[in-house]
Amino acid sequence: MKRTILVTILAIFTATSIHAQKYYTKTGKIYFDATSSSSPEKIEATNRTATCVVDVSSGAIQFAMLMKGFEFERALMQEHFNENYVESHKFPKAEFKGKIKDNHEIDYTKDGTYKAKVKGDLTIHGETKEVEAEGKFVIKGGKITAEAEFSVKLSDFKISIPGLVADKIAKTAKITVSCVLELLKS
Amino acid sequence: MKRKKIIRYIVLPLLVIGAVAAIYIYKEYNRKHKDTARVKADYSLTTTELLNEFAANEKASGEKYMDKVLRVEGAVKDIIKDEKGFYTIALGDTASMSSVRCSIDSTHTNEVISLKKGAILAVKGICTGYTADELLGADVVLVRSVVDSKK
Numbered sequence: 301m302k303r304t305i306l307v308t309i310l311a312i313f314t315a316t317s318i319h320a321q322k323y324y325t326k327t328g329k330i331y332f333d334a335t336s337s338s339s340p341e342k343i344e345a346t347n348r349t350a351t352c353v354v355d356v357s358s359g360a361i362q363f364a365m366l367m368k369g370f371e372f373e374r375a376l377m378q379e380h381f382n383e384n385y386v387e388s389h390k391f392p393k394a395e396f397k398g399k400i401k402d403n404h405e406i407d408y409t410k411d412g413t414y415k416a417k418v419k420g421d422l423t424i425h426g427e428t429k430e431v432e433a434e435g436k437f438v439i440k441g442g443k444i445t446a447e448a449e450f451s452v453k454l455s456d457f458k459i460s461i462p463g464l465v466a467d468k469i470a471k472t473a474k475i476t477v478s479c480v481l482e483l484l485k486s
Numbered sequence: 487m488k489r490k491k492i493i494r495y496i497v498l499p500l501l502v503i504g505a506v507a508a509i510y511i512y513k514e515y516n517r518k519h520k521d522t523a524r525v526k527a528d529y530s531l532t533t534t535e536l537l538n539e540f541a542a543n544e545k546a547s548g549e550k551y552m553d554k555v556l557r558v559e560g561a562v563k564d565i566i567k568d569e570k571g572f573y574t575i576a577l578g579d580t581a582s583m584s585s586v587r588c589s590i591d592s593t594h595t596n597e598v599i600s601l602k603k604g605a606i607l608a609v610k611g612i613c614t615g616y617t618a619d620e621l622l623g624a625d626v627v628l629v630r631s632v633v634d635s636k637k
Contacts, residue, residue, distance in 0.1 A: 326566075326574070327574045348572055348589050351617060364619070366614045368553065368615055368629075373518065374515070374517065376514055376515060389552070393615070
């Protein structure tokens with residue numbers, strides 16, 4: 301009897317712990333390209349220190365990144381980005397809180413590749429806007445590789461580009477997300 | 487006579503100023519980030535001291551350390567290498583969820599390739615802020631980091 305109770309408790313415990321599983325990374329890569337067609341040089345930067353958490357049972361997905369973590373090749377461009385465009389001293393972080401649509405169709409326990417839409421609220425420069433992106437989730441060897449590409453209108457986030465450089469910086473920035481998530485051990 | 491004077495005293499200086507300005511603008515425009523190994527640290531402290539400061543007062547610590555070159559000393563908690571070969575080292579106390587995350591400068595990868603967990607290390611990097619998350623712990627993030635062997 302005792303043994304049955306013990307086994308039952310263990311079984312319930314295991315079942316619930318699988319349901320509450322979260323995968324994460326603290327080295328997520330976010331790349332953006334805001335080069336306008338008439339610009340002689342590339343306006344692009346990469347942030348390699350974004351955090352991401354995915355709750356595989358609910359499909360909830362969250363991102364957070366420090367704006368100062370965006371690295372540009374040119375120091376001057378990086379300074380302008382931080383001081384004038386995204387004002388990172390006022391708004392140090394960018395966040396995304398959303399959900400993976402049709403998350404139940406993804407089998408996280410087996411190796412496989414899935415395409416799923418991700419929808420949620422993106423907050424940059426203190427402004428929040430709903431965005432939707434097509435995501436690709438690759439389950440392999442107990443890790444999840446999450447990738448997505450989407451565009452954002454800079455004016456939506458009150459990021460104003462001065463007239464002097466308006467022809468170099470595109471009105472829409474293309475964002476590429478690439479993260480390798482592993483199980484968060486509690 | 488007057489024409490020569492104009493050339494010598496007005497046109498020539500203007501040309502010189504113009505040339506100096508052009509060189510300055512060109513250099514400033516193309517300025518790349520300084521190699522962190524060559525920059526002197528603004529602050530030198532242990533990971534415990536840094537994390538405690540941020541935990542006590544995030545706003546004041548942010549104002550103090552943002553964009554500054556920090557030299558942090560601590561134990562290697564984790565070494566992460568991504569698909570492109572970029573390294574990130576987490577320094578700190580293994581008993582704590584928080585750490586100082588150092589994104590290693592891509593030209594200094596060789597300094598971290600043979601690192602082992604538990605090694606005591608000093609890393610110099612630029613502070614980009616603090617990410618406090620109840621699930622993931624509170625981390626101070628440094629970029630363009632290099633291993634600092636000097637004491």
